[in-house]
Amino acid sequence: METRIMTCIGCPMGCQLTVEVENNQMVSVTGNTCKKGVEYARDEVASPTRMVTSVVRVPGRKAPLCVKTAQAIPKDQIFACLQAVRKAHVNLPVSIGDVVVPNVCNTGIDVIATRNLD
Numbered sequence: 001m002e003t004r005i006m007t008c009i010g011c012p013m014g015c016q017l018t019v020e021v022e023n024n025q026m027v028s029v030t031g032n033t034c035k036k037g038v039e040y041a042r043d044e045v046a047s048p049t050r051m052v053t054s055v056v057r058v059p060g061r062k063a064p065l066c067v068k069t070a071q072a073i074p075k076d077q078i079f080a081c082l083q084a085v086r087k088a089h090v091n092l093p094v095s096i097g098d099v100v101v102p103n104v105c106n107t108g109i110d111v112i113a114t115r116n117l118d
């Protein structure tokens with residue numbers, strides 16, 4: 001049995017969780033204030049994911065285009081995702097929600113614009 005300490009990111013309270021893990025499965029969790037902490041711990045043990053935010057340079061513009069993944073992607077894909085975003089090119093105009101990098105790193109998840117840029 002392994003004990004992992006993690007901070008729930010389900011809300012700003014940031015509860016400190018103590019998670020007992022066996023065979024890569026959550027056995028128990030303490031320190032959570034609500035049931036979201038249990039779900040977070042279970043997901044974090046089984047397949048951790050994160051939302052990724054970044055920026056894309058736009059030729060001729062001072063301000064870059066802010067982007068994010070449309071959903072959380074596997075944590076081990078974050079670096080590859082950021083590399084793909086760095087190589088991205090955008091054609092203006094761009095609207096919030098427009099796909100900037102489709103199916104980033106074959107995750108099935110798009111990187112989308114988070115602001116309008118004319």
Ligand code: SF4
Nearest residue numbers: 008010011014015037
């Ligand atoms: S366990 Fe609940 S209250 Fe605590 S940080 Fe997670 S979501 Fe917030």
